[in-house]
Amino acid sequence: MLDFVQQLVSGVALGCVYGLIALGFVLVYKATEVVNFAQGDLMMLGGFFAFTFIGMLGLNYWIGFAGAVAAMALFGMLAERVVVRPILGYPQFSIIMATIGLGYFLRSVAGMIWGTDDLKIETPFSQGVLRMGSLVLAYDKLSVIAATMILCALLWLFFNKTTLGTAMRASSENMLAAYYMGIPVKRVVSVVWAISAAVATCAGVLLAPITFIHSNVGLVLGLKAFPAAVLGGFGSIPGAVVGGVLIGVIESMAGFYLAEGWKDVAPYIVLLTVLLLKPEGLFGLHVRKKV
Amino acid sequence: MRFLFKTDYEDDIKLFPHSGYVVTYGVLLGLLLIAPYVLSSYLMSQLVFVCIYATVGVALLILTGFTGQASLGHAAFLAIGAYTAAYLQKYNVPFPVYFLAAGVLTGIIGAMVGFPALRLTGIYLVIATISFALIVEEILARWESVTHGNEGMRVKTLSLLGVAVPRDSPTFYYLCLAVLVLTIVGTLNLLRSPTGRAFVAIRDSETAARSMGVNVALYKVKSFAISAAITGFAGVLFAHKLSFISPEMFTLQLSIEFIIVILIGGTFSLHGAVLGAIFIVMIDPFLTYLKDDMPGIIAGVAAAFGAGTATAGDIEAKVAAFASLNGLKGAIYGIIIVLFVLFEPLGLYGRWLKIKLFFQLFPLYKRATFKRQKIYVKSERNR
Numbered sequence: 102m103l104d105f106v107q108q109l110v111s112g113v114a115l116g117c118v119y120g121l122i123a124l125g126f127v128l129v130y131k132a133t134e135v136v137n138f139a140q141g142d143l144m145m146l147g148g149f150f151a152f153t154f155i156g157m158l159g160l161n162y163w164i165g166f167a168g169a170v171a172a173m174a175l176f177g178m179l180a181e182r183v184v185v186r187p188i189l190g191y192p193q194f195s196i197i198m199a200t201i202g203l204g205y206f207l208r209s210v211a212g213m214i215w216g217t218d219d220l221k222i223e224t225p226f227s228q229g230v231l232r233m234g235s236l237v238l239a240y241d242k243l244s245v246i247a248a249t250m251i252l253c254a255l256l257w258l259f260f261n262k263t264t265l266g267t268a269m270r271a272s273s274e275n276m277l278a279a280y281y282m283g284i285p286v287k288r289v290v291s292v293v294w295a296i297s298a299a300v301a302t303c304a305g306v307l308l309a310p311i312t313f314i315h316s317n318v319g320l321v322l323g324l325k326a327f328p329a330a331v332l333g334g335f336g337s338i339p340g341a342v343v344g345g346v347l348i349g350v351i352e353s354m355a356g357f358y359l360a361e362g363w364k365d366v367a368p369y370i371v372l373l374t375v376l377l378l379k380p381e382g383l384f385g386l387h388v389r390k391k392v
Numbered sequence: 393m394r395f396l397f398k399t400d401y402e403d404d405i406k407l408f409p410h411s412g413y414v415v416t417y418g419v420l421l422g423l424l425l426i427a428p429y430v431l432s433s434y435l436m437s438q439l440v441f442v443c444i445y446a447t448v449g450v451a452l453l454i455l456t457g458f459t460g461q462a463s464l465g466h467a468a469f470l471a472i473g474a475y476t477a478a479y480l481q482k483y484n485v486p487f488p489v490y491f492l493a494a495g496v497l498t499g500i501i502g503a504m505v506g507f508p509a510l511r512l513t514g515i516y517l518v519i520a521t522i523s524f525a526l527i528v529e530e531i532l533a534r535w536e537s538v539t540h541g542n543e544g545m546r547v548k549t550l551s552l553l554g555v556a557v558p559r560d561s562p563t564f565y566y567l568c569l570a571v572l573v574l575t576i577v578g579t580l581n582l583l584r585s586p587t588g589r590a591f592v593a594i595r596d597s598e599t600a601a602r603s604m605g606v607n608v609a610l611y612k613v614k615s616f617a618i619s620a621a622i623t624g625f626a627g628v629l630f631a632h633k634l635s636f637i638s639p640e641m642f643t644l645q646l647s648i649e650f651i652i653v654i655l656i657g658g659t660f661s662l663h664g665a666v667l668g669a670i671f672i673v674m675i676d677p678f679l680t681y682l683k684d685d686m687p688g689i690i691a692g693v694a695a696a697f698g699a700g701t702a703t704a705g706d707i708e709a710k711v712a713a714f715a716s717l718n719g720l721k722g723a724i725y726g727i728i729i730v731l732f733v734l735f736e737p738l739g740l741y742g743r744w745l746k747i748k749l750f751f752q753l754f755p756l757y758k759r760a761t762f763k764r765q766k767i768y769v770k771s772e773r774n775r
Contacts, residue, residue, distance in 0.1 A: 194456075196733075199734065202730040206725075209722030210719075316719070366527050376508065382516075
């Protein structure tokens with residue numbers, strides 16, 4: 102039983118990381134219908150930025166964290182301006198390929214700048230555990246869970262309660278109509294990319310004590326975060342986190358109870374099953390096609 | 393400029409619309425046939441890879457380009473073909489039999505993937521095919537009694553009707569070329585048949601296709617099966633060419649490479665698969681060449697512009713250091729993909745058509761002819 106709870110908690114923590122990356126996917130998708138395959142790589146880059154500020158320049162953890170988030174928000178806007186804006190309005194396939202290309206580029210450049218070793222950031226949560234009876238919970242994992250909850254709530258409020266959030270939802274439904282209604286669609290899209298890059302950075306920094314940072318971490322985790330976003334139904338913020346947690350729990354349970362090898366495949370098997378039964382994901386909207 | 397007057401339906405679906413095509417493709421085929429006696433063995437080996445990649449490219453075009461179903465899982469089909477060949481070969485099954493068996497088996501698995509894919513579109517389909525490919529990769533690594541797991545499998549020399557065909561012999565090249573040409577001709581025939589028309593109809597509008605009486609589910613599964621089967625055939629050749637296969641050769645990276653083949657070549661015509669394959673296979677030796685020779689050339693240019701010998705040497709060393717940076721290839725890859733999506737969405741074949749049209753219409757060419765339509769109105773979800 103204790104093993105089970107332990108696995109559950111570490112699965113949830115891992116899942117929250119997937120959920121955080123998936124949140125980034127969902128944000129961009131929700132506002133622009135663009136599927137950003139480079140999201141994991143934005144996370145990786147955010148981690149490296151934080152490492153530069155904290156590990157190399159020796160800044161305070163929180164200042165470094167904030168600096169990395171700000172820098173990545175700017176970078177997200179830049180990436181949107183250069184790669185995505187020229188092809189907005191074209192079929193999804195082109196945009197997917199463009200972001201795959203961007204991902205390649207970011208991975209290689211990060212490898213060139215920061216090398217290929219695993220890097221580690223010293224965080225206030227790196228050491229120490231919370232003991233509850235015989236249950237041992239590491240702070241770094243708890244911090245991930247807490248941060249995910251907070252970010253998810255903030256983003257949900259932002260999307261549903263603020264004017265800018267409403268503008269984003271409007272431009273996702275119909276860019277042209279939103280433009281006619283006086284919404285500066287281009288600026289909105291740019292802000293969405295900044296937010297999603299910032300969220301990715303949070304994921305990267307929180308992840309640093311658990312999985313370390315290396316130039317391929319984005320690809321590896323991005324591939325897990327994708328099923329998370331799809332499982333929750335692309336375009337749903339709570340769905341992304343629920344999907345992420347599900348994938349994380351399934352992965353850690355499969356790693357613990359099933360034979361070796363299941364750990365890596367189980368999330369995908371579950372995903373395929375869910376897609377078979379409910380093609381629009383768990384929380385996805387079922388929309389009738391208009392002709 | 394030549395004007396074709398079509399007076400008959402047969403004129404419309406001719407494989408060679410006019411005699412010019414026969415001459416051009418005849419000359420091309422002749423050049424390809426004498427290639428083994430002209431080119432170096434290294435280039436021949438690359439040419440074999442071009443044939444294999446182009447075959448997969450054609451397969452992917454049937455599915456993605458003409459039926460509109462994106463797939464990022466074709467490396468898995470290639471792997472299934474390759475492993476079937478390697479496994480059957482252990483039991484001394486003759487080449488023609490296991491070649492066909494690989495195609496049939498991959499086709500069946502492709503159809504099985506096609507069924508769940510029926511209800512999925514867009515991004516969901518991409519993720520489903522990625523998941524499928526990752527599961528296949530894991531099975532290949534774990535099912536050790538058949539696949540030898542991560543140790544990989546050695547593939548024996550191909551033997552065709554009792555004659556050994558080593559992987560670097562001209563005969564092997566001819567075999568790959570024959571498979572490619574047959575695939576292309578077969579696909580062209582498929583695309584001008586009712587099945588091909590149905591594929592294109594599904595790509596352009598599923599709802600419209602359905603209301604015209606096209607059985608969408610049936611044709612989607614057919615498209616998956618045909619595409620997978622062709623990839624399976626290519627997999628057999630791939631296994632023989634590499635003579636050793638292991639699960640880590642068939643990763644997502646390879647699937648992305650296949651997508652890049654058709655993206656760079658152009659997704660609207662079979663020419664694209666071949667041009668894209670040439671580009672993808674030749675970019676490696678080209679980058680190696682640049683890496684080796686570029687520092688010297690740049691230093692030479694610098695010296696010509698009046699830099700001293702010491703400075704030129706310094707520049708050479710710096711450029712060499714930059715060129716041998718780890719991962720530069722990945723960065724160049726990424727830039728190429730992005731640039732193609734942004735500036736050449738119709739691919740290399742699209743560029744060729746533009747150049748051709750420019751000269752045909754000489755003073756009257758308009759850039760807007762090839763402009764893509766932007767759609768801001770409808771969201772993909774409601775489409």
